[in-house]
Amino acid sequence: MTAILSTAYSRDLGDELRRLRENNTSFGGRAMAVQLGWDPSKVSNIETGKARATEVDLAQYMATCGKDLDYLQDFTNRYRYAFDLYFAQAPSNLRTLAMVEAMAKKIFVYEILSIPGLLQTESYMRALFTEAGIESSEEIERGVERRMGRQSIWQRPYRPECVFYVHELALQMRVGDAKVMEDQYLRLLFNAHILRVVPANIRGLAFRSKCTLFEFAKASSLAYTETDLAKVFAQDEAAVTWSRSLFERLDAVALDEEQSKTKLTEYISGLREDLHDPRTDLA
Known part of the structure; x- marks a missing residue:
């Protein structure tokens, strides 16, 4: 594990690991650290994107969460770019x-x-997606739903x-x-x-x-x-x-x-x- 400047993507992927632990194990963060033989702060720092996990760290973490090799490979491929400044x-x-x-x-x-996007009305969003050439009504509605979801910050x-x-x-x-x-x-x-x-x-x-x-x-x-x-x-x-x-x-x-x-x-x-x-x- 390497301490490093966190990025938006490292925090995102760290949060993905946290949700993976919560959904697939009965461990809290400290119990997960005990299970893995890690220092308690290590799980916290990785899950908050404040430290880079090694490939061995990720393999141990995924195995504890019951994930297979394909899942590990997919996540590792994404995690490779987690701390890039661009x-x-x-x-x-x-x-x-x-x-x-x-x-x-x-x-x-x-x-x-x-x-x-954070100030758009729902009807404006829908018209914008339509005029952008998106033909599928399902895709348009998914786009509207996702953008409306972001407005929950208000x-x-x-x-x-x-x-x-x-x-x-x-x-x-x-x-x-x-x-x-x-x-x-x-x-x-x-x-x-x-x-x-x-x-x-x-x-x-x-x-x-x-x-x-x-x-x-x-x-x-x-x-x-x-x-x-x-x-x-x-x-x-x-x-x-x-x-x-x-x-x-x-x-x-x-x-x-x-x-x-x-x-x-x-x-x-x-x-x-x-x-x-x-x-x-x-x-």
Whole structure:
């Protein structure tokens, strides 16, 4: 076992080991350590992602949990990258991201072309998945369910401190019908205390990558971005520094809370005017 800087993925896989122990044995953490002949802190450090387990450690742990060689090999292949300061995951894998959001003390988000997932309405999500070309209704509903599940952080008594920077291009991008957009604008207006609109005339920032910066009480800060191809987690100092610089620039140019409310109200009013303008049917 090697002590090392924990990462989002090491904490995720460590938690997977904890759940494996709880679901497949009657041992608590200390009893597991006794069973394996380990120091009691070793199980805790591995399960919290604070220390890297060796292949022998994993083999002993898996055997105690009743897992076979194929299971061990699959986990070991994933665990190989657990402590990388840069790592990517498939877009459908939301477990690490959800865990990061749940653990974060502060979350700073910058979105350019769509509303941040944590602030999306269910109808907006569904329309977004549909217009992205996902044809299977089952796959769309799974995507909506997973994203709605992430929003459970808002129901927690100690939810993270958040600031969402949303470029005005995202407000202009029509997703679904007028009712979908009106509901989404209203959801943003309700959350205006944590929303900062970046005006459309701030064009330089529109060409930057969307980004999220997570800060934790007892772990290193983490930068995150995603595309249709992969979710990318970066704990490298240069990546975190770049992200902080981006959010400093956003803070300097974004509208304040009251200005953001006014901007959202303009979009809601414009949408309602379009709905009552018979000329829109002639376009």
